[in-house]
Structure formats: structure tokens, C-alpha cells
Amino acid sequence: MHKLVKRTAEAQRAVARRTAKKTLNVYRRSKLERRSEQSQNVEEIAGDLRAARVARAEAWDLGPLTPRRDVDGNFTHGATLLSRNRPQTPFKAWEIEQRCAWAGGSKLLNIVKNDRVVVMEGPDKGKIDLINHIDLNNGVVELKTLGKYLTVVPDVHRKVDPSQPPTSAATGTLPISAIRLVHPLTDPVTGITRDVIVRSLTAGPVKRHRATGWKAWTRYITGLNVAVPWPEREVVKRVDHPADTLRAAVEEPTFVPSLLACPLPDTLIDELRNKYSKFRTRHEVEYVQRKEAEASEKKAGRVTAASMLTPLQEFNRQQRDVRRARGQPMLTEEMLEKVGQVIARNKAAALSAAGVSDVHETPAQLLDAARDGPSPTAQQ
Known part of the structure; x- marks a missing residue:
């Protein structure tokens, strides 16, 4: 295992x-x-x-x-490339968050389709329009009437269809940071209701449903206790066809698993979990027991192989056991005396070979003369 x-x-x-x-x-x-x-x-x-x-x-x-x-022969005067307005590479997360900061962030964006917004940048600055589409992957929006421009049709497309014009109208995108929400507010002093530009929006408490993933919240104008209502949603008309399964048939319970039987056949579980996967961490009891038995058998084989020794190996093992039972040897007084004699003899031989005599005691008169003499100076 x-x-x-x-x-x-x-x-x-x-x-x-x-x-x-x-x-x-x-x-x-x-x-x-x-x-x-x-x-x-x-x-x-x-x-x-x-x-x-x-x-x-x-x-x-x-x-x-x-x-x-404007008469260049290609009829593309004033047209731009589509790639200039629609980048192919995605934006970074912090860039998208920076674009959506005024609207509450990308996680709880407080603008939706059909909201009235005003353009704050570009050639359409100051114009009001409705949001047609929001792309959170790039942090941009498409407006219903504004932002139209001419694009150059690639030559590859014109070769396939020669009747295609050299330019075509496309809907441009605007960054979310380039628009602001327009909402009517009543002046408490004059009592006149007029459209105002909302510079910042804040999301209220979020209500969630774990099963369906539904979530909803109320958007407020930052700094004011004014809730901005959401625009009316378009009702999606669902068309039923004869081949559609009825909801009653879908919700009808047709199988009730019991605690005594496996809910799925063993073969199906093996297909779903990949029985022979190298990432598998859970195994059957029989498989675990078989692997443990194989490990025990290998261990027993190693023990048996270790017990099979040659006569020389058996003799060496016996000698090691005898020395281990005897313990460390102890030095007696006679042995210590002999060791001291050998050390003294070797020391005397080494000193005589080096021409050095062993000084046992310093004369007292030499010590007194060294103590009473004058101390050396820099001139000496």
C-alpha cells in the first residue's frame, strides 16, 4: 500500500x-x-x-x-480596421475592475441592458442612449444607436464574395468607464424632476439562492439614500414542441435507492471512476488485503534470505556475540603502571634526540633578579 x-x-x-x-x-x-x-x-x-x-x-x-x-479607388476613405476597436487579446482583471469601479465592480455590476447612459468620452460625448450589450470579459458596452463606424472588409472575404462592398457598418464598443447612468431625480427645493448623471453606484444587500444560483440586489446612488430601479426585462417566449419532455415526467421519481443495495452497478462505477487510474486513492477491501499480503510475503522473504548464512558468516556472528557479551575491557593497576613507564621512556628519548633537557625547577635567584630589574623602554 x-x-x-x-x-x-x-x-x-x-x-x-x-x-x-x-x-x-x-x-x-x-x-x-x-x-x-x-x-x-x-x-x-x-x-x-x-x-x-x-x-x-x-x-x-x-x-x-x-x-x-476621398477618391482613392478603393472606396475605403474614412473606414478603420475592425481590430482597432475590438482587441483580440483579453484585458487583465485589474483593468476590467478599474473600468467597472464606478458601477460597483465587475462582480456586482449595477448597470444592465436597456439602462439609459450618457457618453462621457469620444466623439459622441454628451449624448444619451440605451445599453444594448455588456461584455464583462473586456469591460465594454455596446449602445443601440451610438458608436456606429465604418470598417474595412478584409480582402479574403471579398475574394469569396466579390459582390460584397469594400466597407461595412459595425457597432463600436465603449469602455464602461466612458459612460455614466442617467436617472431622473426631483429637486427638493424647486420640486422639478430632471435627468441627472449618476457618477457612482453602490450595491445593496445581496439575496442568493443556492440551488438555482439566482441572486438579486438593489442599486443605490452612492452618498444618497435613493434606490435606482432596474429596467423592465424582456419576457422570453418559450415555444413548446411535441418532442419536448413534460415537466411531470422529469420530476416523477422512478428509482428510490435503498441502504442495502449499491445505487449503481459495479461495472458502471468502474467506468465512471477509472478503476486502473494512477490517481486513484480509494480501493476495495479485497485489493488492499491482497497488496498487504504481498508486502508481508516480501518482508518474510527478506528475513528468510537474511537467515541463510555461510559458515564463515555464522562464525563471525558468533564472535561478535561473544565480544558483545564480554563488554568493554578494563585496565588494571599493573597495566596502567606499564603504560606510564612506556610514556616516560618515550618522552626521555624524544627530548634527548631534540637536544632539550627536562627542566624540573626554576632557581629562586633568577626569578628575584627578573622581578627587581628595570623595565625595558623605547630607547633600549
Whole structure:
């Protein structure tokens, strides 16, 4: 069983390493794609600015002889590329959150479809329109009437359909930070009701339903105790067909499992749980018992192999047992005396070989002379 647990842990670690590596590669690839897309957009904008400066200089110098740039032969004057308004790479989470900050954040966004909003940036600044679609993946909205622009149809599409015009009208997107909600409020002093621009919205307490995932809340104007009602939702008309299953048939209980029987056949459980998966952590009792028996058999085999010794190995084992039973040897007085004699003899031989005599005592007159003599100075 220890081997199975080790194999499962190794497989999980390997999958975690591969997942982390794959996530890192995806992050690096998306970062590179976003950087290349931004650089391409910057180059296109810089090219347009250079062309505009040249056209302005020619218009100033030539006057009435200025060439008509709106007749370029391609009928694409004033049209832009679709990729410039709709980026292909997704935005970062903090960028989307920054765009949705005034509306309560991306988790509890307080603007929905059919809300009246005013454009705060761009050529349509100051105009009021209704929201047609909200894209939280990029933090942008589409308006029903505003934000229309001409796009250049790619040559690939025109080759497939030559009758297609060179330009087409597309609906542009605006960042959520570029719009504000418009709501009528009554002035408490004058009593006049007029539209006001709501700069910030706050979500009230959230009501949730765990089973269905439904949630609802009331949106308020930040700093005021004024609730902003939600717009009316469009009623979705559901069409029933003869092939549809009746709700009564779906909700009718046709199987009641008991505590004495397995709710699913064993073969079906094996198909669902992958009986031979290397990530499996739960096993049958019979399988666990068989693996434990195999481990015990291997251990017993190692013990049996260890008990099979040659005559020399048996003799060495007996000698080790005898020395272990005898214990550490003890030095007697005679042995210590002999050791001291050998040390003294060796010391005397070493001193005589080095030409050094063993000084046992320092004369007292030498010590007194050294103590009473003058101390050395820097001149000495």
C-alpha cells in the first residue's frame, strides 16, 4: 500500500508541475500577443498621424489643387480596421475592475441592458442612449444607436464574395468607464424632476439562492439614500414542441435507492471512476488485503534470505556475540603502571634526540633578579 500511495503522490506532483508549466506558457504567450497587438496599433495610429500631417501641409501649399483623398479607388476613405476597436487579446482583471469601479465592480455590476447612459468620452460625448450589450470579459458596452463606424472588409472575404462592398457598418464598443447612468431625480427645493448623471453606484444587500444560483440586489446612488430601479426585462417566449419532455415526467421519481443495495452497478462505477487510474486513492477491501499480503510475503522473504548464512558468516556472528557479551575491557593497576613507564621512556628519548633537557625547577635567584630589574623602554 505504501508503494501505491507513493505512486499516486508522484503522479499528482507531476500533473501539478505540468499544469504550472502550461499556465506559465499560456501567460507568456498572451503577454507576447498583447504586446505585439499594442505595438501594431501604435504603429497604425502613428502612420495615420503622419499621413494627416502630410495631407494638411499639401492642403496649405496647394490650395485648390489639393488632390481629393476621398477618391482613392478603393472606396475605403474614412473606414478603420475592425481590430482597432475590438482587441483580440483579453484585458487583465485589474483593468476590467478599474473600468467597472464606478458601477460597483465587475462582480456586482449595477448597470444592465436597456439602462439609459450618457457618453462621457469620444466623439459622441454628451449624448444619451440605451445599453444594448455588456461584455464583462473586456469591460465594454455596446449602445443601440451610438458608436456606429465604418470598417474595412478584409480582402479574403471579398475574394469569396466579390459582390460584397469594400466597407461595412459595425457597432463600436465603449469602455464602461466612458459612460455614466442617467436617472431622473426631483429637486427638493424647486420640486422639478430632471435627468441627472449618476457618477457612482453602490450595491445593496445581496439575496442568493443556492440551488438555482439566482441572486438579486438593489442599486443605490452612492452618498444618497435613493434606490435606482432596474429596467423592465424582456419576457422570453418559450415555444413548446411535441418532442419536448413534460415537466411531470422529469420530476416523477422512478428509482428510490435503498441502504442495502449499491445505487449503481459495479461495472458502471468502474467506468465512471477509472478503476486502473494512477490517481486513484480509494480501493476495495479485497485489493488492499491482497497488496498487504504481498508486502508481508516480501518482508518474510527478506528475513528468510537474511537467515541463510555461510559458515564463515555464522562464525563471525558468533564472535561478535561473544565480544558483545564480554563488554568493554578494563585496565588494571599493573597495566596502567606499564603504560606510564612506556610514556616516560618515550618522552626521555624524544627530548634527548631534540637536544632539550627536562627542566624540573626554576632557581629562586633568577626569578628575584627578573622581578627587581628595570623595565625595558623605547630607547633600549
